[in-house]
Amino acid sequence: MRLTLQIWRQADTAASGGYEDYVVEDATPEMSLLELLDRLNDSLVAAGRDPIAFDSDCREGVCGSCGITVDGRPHGPLPNTPSCRQHVRSFTDGARVRMEPFRSAAYPVVRDLVVDRSALDRLIEAGGHIAVDAGTAADADAEPLPHDDAEYALDFAACIGCGACVAACPNGAAHLYAGAKLLHLGTVTRGKQERSRRARNLAGQMEEEFGPCSSYGECAAVCPESIPLTAVAAVNREVVRARLRGPKN
Numbered sequence: 001m002r003l004t005l006q007i008w009r010q011a012d013t014a015a016s017g018g019y020e021d022y023v024v025e026d027a028t029p030e031m032s033l034l035e036l037l038d039r040l041n042d043s044l045v046a047a048g049r050d051p052i053a054f055d056s057d058c059r060e061g062v063c064g065s066c067g068i069t070v071d072g073r074p075h076g077p078l079p080n081t082p083s084c085r086q087h088v089r090s091f092t093d094g095a096r097v098r099m100e101p102f103r104s105a106a107y108p109v110v111r112d113l114v115v116d117r118s119a120l121d122r123l124i125e126a127g128g129h130i131a132v133d134a135g136t137a138a139d140a141d142a143e144p145l146p147h148d149d150a151e152y153a154l155d156f157a158a159c160i161g162c163g164a165c166v167a168a169c170p171n172g173a174a175h176l177y178a179g180a181k182l183l184h185l186g187t188v189t190r191g192k193q194e195r196s197r198r199a200r201n202l203a204g205q206m207e208e209e210f211g212p213c214s215s216y217g218e219c220a221a222v223c224p225e226s227i228p229l230t231a232v233a234a235v236n237r238e239v240v241r242a243r244l245r246g247p248k249n
């Protein structure tokens with residue numbers, strides 16, 4: 001397959017950046033988009049040119065490291081699929097494909113397709129964790145947690161932290177991401193002890209770096225783990241609950 005890739009090149013955060021065209025003549029339908037970039041980079045390096053910078057690690061949809069915007073859609077054309085599991089077969093032979101970094105005010109571009117997503121880490125620091133010193137890990141069946149609650153918590157713990165939800169949101173909101181933490185950690189036994197403080201801290205940190213939620217729902221449409229919009233609704237609910245309870249959890 002022959003694909004023309006229109007790729008965002010930017011030397012560093014301060015540079016202005018712009019699109020450059022590259023033609024890959026020997027793409028195959030079963031290649032992932034990251035393998036397509038690998039193929040292109042091999043030819044760029046062989047020609048003595050700078051390869052295109054992009055993030056990846058596991059390449060199997062687990063780690064959340066990858067993240068490029070393809071034809072305007074975070075991760076690529078397939079819904080709820082990370083960039084590393086998007087494939088060339090989604091495009092027709094001869095297609096023109098635009099690749100750019102995740103776009104959000106919270107994600108400064110580091111280089112080419114790589115963005116700095118540490119704003120998400122600061123949310124985790126602010127409240128997306130359990131601070132209780134729990135000692136060594138107890139046996140899972142020692143936790144007095146009903147099975148259904150454990151399953152519910154796991155549904156939201158599935159978030160891989162890729163940050164596509166923020167990039168997809170016209171407001172740059174992080175409600176899906178933060179709501180997943182609130183529902184996951186607020187359901188498990190030890191996490192319940194900090195439920196109100198977590199909601200207050202996460203909401204405060206979100207106001208620092210992310211936009212407000214207008215319930216567009218774009219976030220859930222791109223989330224590789226299909227975190228549902230109930231996570232978004234949980235943010236306001238948990239914040240109101242925390243306000244009503246005051247200093248108590």
Ligand code: FES
Nearest residue numbers: 059063064066084
């Ligand atoms: S590289 Fe790990 S999820 Fe894509």
